Amino acid sequence: MSHPFYQHRRILIASLVGTTIEFYDFYIYATAAALVFGPLFFPAESPSAQLMLSFLSFGLAFLARPVGAILFGHFGDRIGRKSTLVASLLLMGISTLLIAFLPTYATAGWIAPLLLCTLRFGQGLGLGGEWGGAALLAVEYAPPGWGARFGMIPQLGAPIGFIAANGLFLLLGTALSETDFAAWGWRIPFLTSAILVGLGLWVRLKINETPEFTRALAKDPPIPVPIGELIRKHAAITFAGTFTVVACFAIFYLSTAFALAHGTTTLGYDRELFLLTQLAAILFLAIGIVLSGIRADQHHANQVLVWGCAATIILGLIFGPALGAGSLWLVWMVLSLALFIMGFVYGPLGVWLPSLFPPRIRYTGISVAFNLGGILGGALAPLAAQALNDAGGTSFVGLYLTMAGIFSLAGLKMARRLAPNKA
Numbered sequence: 001m002s003h004p005f006y007q008h009r010r011i012l013i014a015s016l017v018g019t020t021i022e023f024y025d026f027y028i029y030a031t032a033a034a035l036v037f038g039p040l041f042f043p044a045e046s047p048s049a050q051l052m053l054s055f056l057s058f059g060l061a062f063l064a065r066p067v068g069a070i071l072f073g074h075f076g077d078r079i080g081r082k083s084t085l086v087a088s089l090l091l092m093g094i095s096t097l098l099i100a101f102l103p104t105y106a107t108a109g110w111i112a113p114l115l116l117c118t119l120r121f122g123q124g125l126g127l128g129g130e131w132g133g134a135a136l137l138a139v140e141y142a143p144p145g146w147g148a149r150f151g152m153i154p155q156l157g158a159p160i161g162f163i164a165a166n167g168l169f170l171l172l173g174t175a176l177s178e179t180d181f182a183a184w185g186w187r188i189p190f191l192t193s194a195i196l197v198g199l200g201l202w203v204r205l206k207i208n209e210t211p212e213f214t215r216a217l218a219k220d221p222p223i224p225v226p227i228g229e230l231i232r233k234h235a236a237i238t239f240a241g242t243f244t245v246v247a248c249f250a251i252f253y254l255s256t257a258f259a260l261a262h263g264t265t266t267l268g269y270d271r272e273l274f275l276l277t278q279l280a281a282i283l284f285l286a287i288g289i290v291l292s293g294i295r296a297d298q299h300h301a302n303q304v305l306v307w308g309c310a311a312t313i314i315l316g317l318i319f320g321p322a323l324g325a326g327s328l329w330l331v332w333m334v335l336s337l338a339l340f341i342m343g344f345v346y347g348p349l350g351v352w353l354p355s356l357f358p359p360r361i362r363y364t365g366i367s368v369a370f371n372l373g374g375i376l377g378g379a380l381a382p383l384a385a386q387a388l389n390d391a392g393g394t395s396f397v398g399l400y401l402t403m404a405g406i407f408s409l410a411g412l413k414m415a416r417r418l419a420p421n422k423a
Helices: 010-040 047-078 081-099 111-126 129-140 145-154 157-175 177-185 186-203 211-217 226-264 271-296 301-323 328-346 359-379 381-392 394-418
Strands: none
Touching: 010 047, 010 081, 010 111, 010 129, 010 145, 010 157, 010 177, 010 186, 010 226, 010 359, 047 081, 047 129, 047 157, 047 226, 047 359, 047 381, 081 111, 081 129, 081 186, 111 129, 111 359, 111 394, 129 145, 129 359, 145 157, 145 271, 157 186, 157 271, 157 381, 177 186, 211 359, 226 271, 226 328, 226 359, 226 394, 271 301, 271 328, 301 328, 301 394, 359 381, 381 394
């Protein structure tokens, strides 16, 4: 008998490609927001104010994601995972592509930031339905005992998408002057996303519906309004899932978007050198995801998440001081450690969150929990970190991570109490 990964390779590729595009699209925006969007789209009195306005536009997609979670979750639980994943990928891809053609504030005035924020909202709307469907595509095909290892495959889209996005920005930074990069070079990563979206659509149109959803649909008709059912009967467990997700988003965006902005401005590091440092650190996220997936099948996803949350709490105490210490080697070490820990609070979510909900509302349930957690952990992270840094330096920034770890640990405890046999 062939290896389960090989046997289901098309399904796993289809789940991986979507989350890869998700993180690629999200991170090219995060990188552009940290490097160029402030002066290009947001006139303000100081560079710090411009950066905060730029990070506010970045956070807008997180507000759109729960809306997308409800919208795509509705159709994902009623008509199926496959069709919904195709639609979410199209919306996400078109919104990202159009950002490449936007005018700047200098040429279009207030219309420029309005259009940017509108497309950012559309990007977040599509992303709201992407992760949940990709996770279910993998987990609902998983053989017995392979749930966490199948569930970790879409999670690997985070480091792959990051490497693609950061690598492209690194190449552009070395090939173009600062003037050319600010004038037109930043548009190239947004144009390139069209190639990835085309590949994703090609793969997803060739797959079948998940067997678990097909069985659930054959047994009972779909629920008319899945979000209504979720609120009436599963609100508490959804909140527990939301809190559990906070830590992974906080680690990722403090280690990437905020660290890049801080490293290339306040600390004065060369942009290409710092991008290379982050590329080297992101490999530890992939290692953490793989190890956590293996351990979660050996033990339990909940136990691995507990380890990760406890490590996040400790990480927050050293993250800020290490980031501001003035040594690039120390910065690389703390970013590598942070992203390795993220693997343990992110990798097991692919199997853990679906275990909390029945198949008929599972797409809606995990999408809402994941994306609400993204608001608390991701949307506010760069903005809050910038404000904390302005108030008391980088030593304050790590406190956000400590609080995120406490939130996620509380979510795990709440989930175990509400669903002891699942969480």
